Amino acid sequence: MSRKKKKSIETDVTASRREFLRSSIAAGGAIFAGSAAAYADSDPAITDLQEWSRYLGKGVDRAPYGVPSEHEKHVVRRYVGWLTASVESSVNFTPLHELDGIITPNGLCFERHHGGVAEVEPEKYRLMINGLVEKPLVFTLDDLKRFPRKNQINFLECAANSGMEWRGAQLNGCQFTHGMVHNVMYTGVPLRYLLEEAGLKTNAKWIMPEGGDASGMNRSVPLFKALDDCLIAFKMNGEALRPEQGYPARLVVPGWEGNMWVKWIRRIEVGDEPWHAREETSKYTDLMANGKARRFTWEMDCKSVITNPSPEAPLKHDKGATVITGLAWSGRGTIPRVDVTLDGGRNWHAARVDGPSLDKSLHRFYYEFDWNGAPLLLQSRAVDSTGYVQPTKDELRTARGENSIYHNNAIQTWHVKNGGEVENVEVS
C-alpha cells in the first residue's frame, strides 16, 4: 500500500467526525442517512481499494489469548492519583462510556485492593470453614468444583462509587463518577452448600469471610444473606477469575456493597456476633450531618447513569437522530422503569430497557430522539422493583448531609453544550 493512501486513512480516523463531516460535505461525501442532498463526490473509503481488502491478514494464533482491536487501545481502566496514598490500596475505574449491553469484559472490571493483588498459587489454595460449625473443614479448589454449581449475573458496586460527588460536581467523566461498578456472570458454588457441609450450630448468626491477601480483608455477613444467594465463585464470564478479581476464588454477595465480596477468600468463620472489622467501622460506615454514623449499610440502592453522551463521550454529530444510553441497577431487585430528561428535570420521558432484566444486575436503557442541536441537561432516574425511586442529590444531602462518602446513588446531570461537549454539573 502506498504511503499516501495510508496517511489518508489515518487522517479520516483521527479527525473528529464533525470535521470529517464538514470536509466530506464540501467534497461531496456524507455519512448521514436522511441528508441525501449533497452527495456529488464519492467516498474514498469505498472507491479506494483498502489494504485489508487486498492483502492477506494475519493468521490464526497471532494472539492465542485474543486482545481488542488496536483502534480500541484507549478503552482501559483509569486511575485517579490524588484519591489514595498508594496503588496497592487504591482503585481504578471501569470505562462505562465505552461499553454497551450489560456485561463488563473481564479486563475492564474496576479494581479495588487494600493490600495489592494476591498472586495465589491454585494448588496451594485452601478454603477453611471454622467457628460455630459441627466440623471445621478445609476445601481445595478441586473440592469446590465437585459441588453443584450455579451461574448468576450480578453487578458489583463499590459503596464509594460516586463518593467524590457529595459536595458538588467534581470529576468530569462518567468513568470517574460512576466507574466503580461492573457486571459479570459468575460461576460458583452456593455458599449454603459449604456451610451445611460443615454443619451450622444452632447459635450461628453471622459469618466472617476473610481474604488471603496482604490486607486479610474481613467483613461480617449476616447468616440469612450467606444462606440466600451468596456464591463462592471461581469463574467470571466463563473463564477463571482474573487475579485482580480474586483468583482463584471470591465471595459473591449479590446486591450488597463490593467491599463484602472478599477476594482470594481463604476462610469463613461462623459466629454468633458481628466482628466490627475495620472495613465495617472505620470505613464503610456512613457519617451523617449530626455526627451519628450508620453501620451495616449493606444494600446498594437503586441507581442509574447516562453513559453516552457524557464528558468523555461527547455528541460528535449534528442535529438529528440521537441515541442516549445508560445503565441502571438496584441491590434490591430488577429495574422496571427508567425515565430520561433532556431539560434538567422539567419534563421526563420513558426510556427503553433492552436486554436481560435480571435480579441485582445492570440493566441497559436507551432513549432515542431527534436532537435540535441546542444545549441539553440530561438526567436519568431509575425505579426498582420494590418501588424505590432514585433520589436527587439534594434529597440525599437533605437526608444525610455531605460527609457520608458512601452510598451516593443520586441522579447525575450532564450538560450537553453547543457543539456537543459535555460537562458534569448540578442543576437547581
Added chain:
Amino acid sequence: MLKSPKGTPMRSALAGAALLACLAVAKVQAEPSKSFGLGRPATVEEIEAWNIDVRPDGQGLPKGKGNAAKGEAIFAAKCAICHGDFGEGVDRWPVLAGGGDTLKSEDPVKTVGSYWPYLSTAYDYIYRAMPYGNAQTLKPDEVYSIIAYILLMNDVIEDDQFELSNENFTAVRLPNEKNFIDDLRPDTPTLKQAEPCMKGCKTDVKVTRRAQVLDVTPKNEDETAGRGAID
C-alpha cells in the same frame, strides 16, 4: 447429621432486612440439606494458624501485654513512616489520632479516638494487615504496646506505663461507640410516598455547580488534588 439452619432472631441492626431474612429462611428450609462428603477436617494447628480475628467481646485476643512507652518505640520503627510520629498521617496515609469534635464539621477526621466504636478493631486490623507490606508478623506484645500508644495519643489513657493486656482489653471503651446507628434507608421518597413527576416538574432550571471549575479530573499524567477520598 447436618442441620437445617434455624431461623435466627434478628438483631435490631437487622430490622430493615427482616422480611428478606424470613424469605431466605423459608427457601432454605424448603430444600433439605445433604452432605456431599467433600472437604476434610481442619486440624487444630491449621485453625490456630488462620484464626486471627478479634471481636469486641474479646473473642480471639491472644495472651500478651504492652504499654505505651514500649509502643512508642515500636510505632516509631514500624508505623511512623506512614502514620507520622504522633499518628498525624503522612501525605494521604491514615490519621490515627485526634479529630475530636470534627465529625459534624465540613472536614471530619475519623481516627481511633474520634470515630472508631471498638478497640478490638485495632487489634484485629493491626495484626492482619500491618505493618503495610509486612502483615501478620507482629508479636502479641508488640500489638498490645502499639495499641496502648494509640490510646495514649488519643487521650483515652494518660499513663504510658499502663499495661494493656488480654485481661483488661475489653474494659477499655472508645468515646464514639454510642454514635453508631442502624441503617435507616430508604430515607428518600419511594413510590409509596409519591409518583415521580413526568411533566412540568420545574419552572426554572439553572446550572448550580460545574466540574470544570474544579478541574481535578485526570488528564494524561496530571496529579492535581481534588477533595474527598474513596476509602
